[in-house]
Amino acid sequence: METLKHLLNLLSDPRISFPILMILFFFIFPPTAWFEKWNKRLHFDRLWTPVGGLVMHGLMLVALVAATLDPNFRLIVTKPxxxxxxxxxxxxxxxLWLSMRQARDNDQRLEAGEKPDEYCDPKRRDILVWPDVLYIELIAMILCMAFIIIWSLYLQAPLEQPANPALAPNxxxxxxxxxxxxxxxxxxDPWLAGVVFPTLIIVGLIALPYLDSDRAGSGFYSFSRRKLFISLFCFGWLLLWVYLIIVGTFLRGPNWNFFGPFEVWDAHKVVPMNNVNLSELIWIKLLHRPLPNSILLREAVGILGLLGYLFVLPPLLEKSALKRFAGQMGRMRYGLFMFLSLMGLLLPIKMILRWTLSLKYLVSIPGWFNI
Amino acid sequence: MGPEKKQKRNLADLIFKSVLWRSIFRTDIPTDKRGRMVTVLNNFFLHLHPVSIPRHAVKLKYTWLMGILATFLFFVLTITGILLMFYYRPTVQYAYNDVLDMAESTPLGVMREIHRWSAHLMVITVWLHMFRVFMTGSYKPPREFNWGVGVILLTLTMLLSFTGYLLPWDQLAIWAITVGSNMAAATPLVGREGPGSALLSIGDISLIGRTSDAKFMLLGDTRIAEGALLRFYVFHCVFFPFIIVMFMMVHFWRIRKDGGISGPA
Amino acid sequence: MRDDSKIKNETASTDSPTQGCGCGCKCGSRDGVTRLGFITCMVAGWATFTASVGGLGAMLLRFLAPNVDYEPSQSFSAGSPDDYTRGEVSTRWKDKYGVWIVRLEDRIVAVSTVCTHLGCTPNWLETEGKFKCPCHGSGFRKTGDNFEGPAPRPLERFKIWLNDEGGLEINKSIVFRGEKDEWSSPESYVSA
Structure with missing residues (x-):
């Protein structure tokens, strides 16, 4: 048992779990035909069968119950x-399972030349809103209210100590x-993580229907018709949003260090975090020279790399690997799509660079611009 | 026996055929198809729906009911929120104790719990609603604008939740707001700590300083204090609910205008 | 059509030429609408519209920032330099004034307790000899220099000086930032 807990503590560290999940993800949600081939070969699509769903949820439930037996995990999970x-x-x-299961069914229907499950024959009568739809809604609302009332009677809303500006909780x-x-x-830095990225998330979400504007896949669950967009959206939603929320809740402890789910939250855990800038890595570690005085020269690699990543990479891909895709999308759409995707990918890239090279900033001009 | 029976019928008639009842409900209790359609058409609240919808749209596995539940939770939150306002004073001196007292001094003492858990649930239902709309490809033309309205509603839901987080004035609240408001200070150009704020200056006088940047405008103070509490209270109870109701009306109206619930062509 | 225009011309001719839309341009003059008059009117109209809407917006925005900031006093006395031993980080004034008095090898400095990342209050960890912020894990050395975590710059130092009786005085409204090489300023430390 203890060894299993140690193993889980080790595996849950985002430095290990994130890369694993990231690679697995694209085989489970294949964005291209090549990934799809492997998805079929590894039978990942069976996750979306009733049996797959049962196994998935059963495992989650067992894991939760088993984990709750551990006193350290129970401390966190039972917080209201x-x-x-x-x-x-x-x-x-x-x-996710519900939608992917229907998508899988519909994909098989489409392959067999049938209409999707949601399709109804125009000759069949529509359903009257009074009373059928209204009953469903009424029952749903009553059940929802009952759920909230029971939850409220059972768990008190948390209230911590009175506000104290001198003492930040840890x-x-x-x-x-x-x-x-x-x-x-x-x-x-805060201006990126707190202002620019949230704005880009909102703008990117609003822009989504204008990028994925092919009407063919509208109004029914389907994966094969919209592989790329479902894959990218689920990457953002599951890995960069839900997964990071789970990490933030269960695995971030005192001093914002990582702690395994079964680890004691020790405020004095020593984690070396001596981060260095890309300029120091290149000039001092690689070229064995002191940092040049000119900021532009010092940060040249970072600046050129960043500009190249955002503005040279898309046109290059447009001419080569993504030629057909760019042709279908059109200039404007392709440009916006690439910009938003590359900005989104900056997060996993920076995370991995931080874990492998202890990188602090790619470009660091103090007081002006740090990224 | 005869006259009694007659009187009974008259009582029902007295209510349902009365001038007052007929002035409120123009249609009879529906017994046939026409009546059912007219009931939905003639009722202000029911006419958010069309009179009939396609068969697939009634299936729970298609819609998940997340939209209607999010709307329902919004109304639960509005009502419980108004009730909570009777017992809460947004000042540094009173806020924490008022919230503490609420559990004891109010009957049943669960109004704050209902408010808080409904708020959490609303965030989840709004996310899942968005996920459903994405997975069915329902945001595609002609519904792309309404998706945008939905994204704004999602943002407003989270802002409402966040502004409510400060009001108990406990440790949880003040540090969440400290971090949140310092992000405002990090806004490019208009935040004191943000990149480019040094550019906005006339000669030696900087336009973006401690008492003139985005953070100061948000909090009305340089610290998280009285001004911040009052502002977040007004944001939470008046400003954001007002804005979100506007966007909700547009959202519902556009569902109908964009062709009702999505479905395969 | 022709009749209409005739009537229009006639009514226009009864007006005196100086009458117009009131802005002095000639859009309502006897010749009807001239190209120049139309453009002038449009420019004037839109300029007025933009100015009023912009002015209103600026007023509303400005209203959010009050004129008076009821901050408590920014200056305080921190006792005698001898109260602090060499190498000590004193948390005596942390709760009340948000200041750590740090006695380095050759000087005493007043360090702000506000993390330069997002404004949380770091904790002084005596055993590890560093300030550690609980919010996002920024770490600072005793001097205030940032060396780990996301903090972009060192902790700020406040103006500190000796009064006539030889006691320490601190003014929090004057700030010295390490990344701008302001720590060499004699006002930012007291030699001891």
Whole structure:
């Protein structure tokens, strides 16, 4: 048991779990035909069968119950404010399974030349809103209210000590729905993580229907018709949002250090975090020279790399690997799509660079611009 | 027996055929198809729905009911929120004790719990609603604008939740707001700590300083104090609810205008 | 059509030429609408519109920032330099004034307790000899220099000086920032 707990503590460290999940993800949600081939070969699509769903949820439930037996995990999971996160975890997995199961069914129908399950023959009568739809809604609302009342009677809303500006609790956490943003703050400066990225998330979401505007896949669950967009959206939603919320809730302890789910939250855990800038890595470690005085020269690699990543890479890909895709999308759409995707990918890239090279900033011009 | 029976019928008639009842409900209790359609058409609240919808849209596995539940939770939150306002004073001196007292001094003492858990649940339902709309491809033309309205509603839901977080004036609240408001200070150009704020200056006088940047405008103070509490109270109870109701009306109206619930062509 | 225009011309001709839309341009003059008059009117109209809407917006925004900031006094006395031993980080004034008095090898400095990342209050960890912020894990050395975590710059130092009786005085409204090389300023420390 103890060895298993140690193993889980080790595996849950985002430095290990994130890369594993990231690679697995694209085989489970294949964005291209090549990934799809492997997805079929590894039978990942069986996750979306009733048996797959049962196994998935059964495992989650067993894991939760077993983990709750551990005193350290119980301390965190039974906090009243963490109940919504358990609901979120089970909810997001259940509804993911529900939608992917219907998508899988519909894809098989489409392949066989049939219409999707949602299709109704125009000759068949529609359903009257009074009383059928209204009954469903009424019952749903009553059940929802009953659920909330029971929850409220059972769990008291938390109230901590009175506000004390001199004493920050350790760890000091944002509300759970902002924990993904708080996690970004570890890797980027506040103006990026707190202002630019949230704005880009909102803009990117609003822009989504204008990028994925092919009407063919509208109005029914389907994966094969919209592989790329479902894969990218679920990457953002599951890995960069829900996963980071889980990390922020269960794995971030005192001093914002990582702690395994079964580890004691020791405020004096020593974690070396001596981060260095890219300029120091290149000039001092690689070229064995002192940092040049000119800021532009010092940060040249970072600046050129960043500009190249954002503005040279898309046109290059447009001419080569993504030629057909760019042709279908059109100039404007392709440009916006690439910009938003590359900005989104900056987060996992920076996370991995931080874990492997202890990188602090790619470009660091103090007082002006740090990224 | 005869006259009694007659009187009974008259009582029902007295209510349902009365001038008062007929002035409120123009249609009879529906017994046939026409009546059912007219009931939905003639009722202000029911006419958010069309009179009939396609068969697939009634299936729970298609819609998940997340939209209607999010709306329902918003109304639960509005009502419980108004009730909570009777027992809460947004000042540094009173806020914490008022919240502490609430559990004891109010009947049943669960109003704050209902408010808080409903708020958490609303955030989740709004996320899952968005996920459903994405997975069914329902945001595609002609519904792309309404998706944008939905994204704004999602943002407003989280802002409402966040502003409510400060009001108990406990440790949880003050540090969440400290971090949140310092992000405002990090806004490019208009935040004191943000990149480019040094550019906004006339000669030696900086336009963006401690008492003139985005953070100061948000809090009305340089510290998290009285001004911040009052502002977040007004944001939470008046400003954001007002804005979100506006966007909700547009959102519902556009569902109908964009062709009702999505479905395969 | 022709009749209409005739009537229009006639009514226009009864007006005196100086009458117009009131802005002095000639859009309502006897010749009807001239190209120049139209453009002038449009420019004037839109300029007025933009100015009023912009002015209103600026007023509303400005209203959010009050003129008076009821901050408690920013200056305080922190006792005698001898109260602090060499190498000590004193948390005596942390709760009341948000200041750590740090006695380094050759000087005493007043360090702000506000983390330069997002404004949380770091804790002084005596055993590890560093300030550690609980919010996002920023770490600072005794001097205030940032060396780990996301903090972009060192902790700020406040103006500190000796009064006539030889006691320490601190003024929090004057700030010295390490990344701008302001720590060499003699006002930012007391030699001891």
């Amino acid at each position: 404010d963490n109940v919504p996160i358990v609901i979120l975890i089970f909810g997001s997995v259940y509804f 760890p000091a956490k944002a509300p759970w729905y902002f924990l993904a943003l708080q996690e970004m703050l570890v890797y980027f």
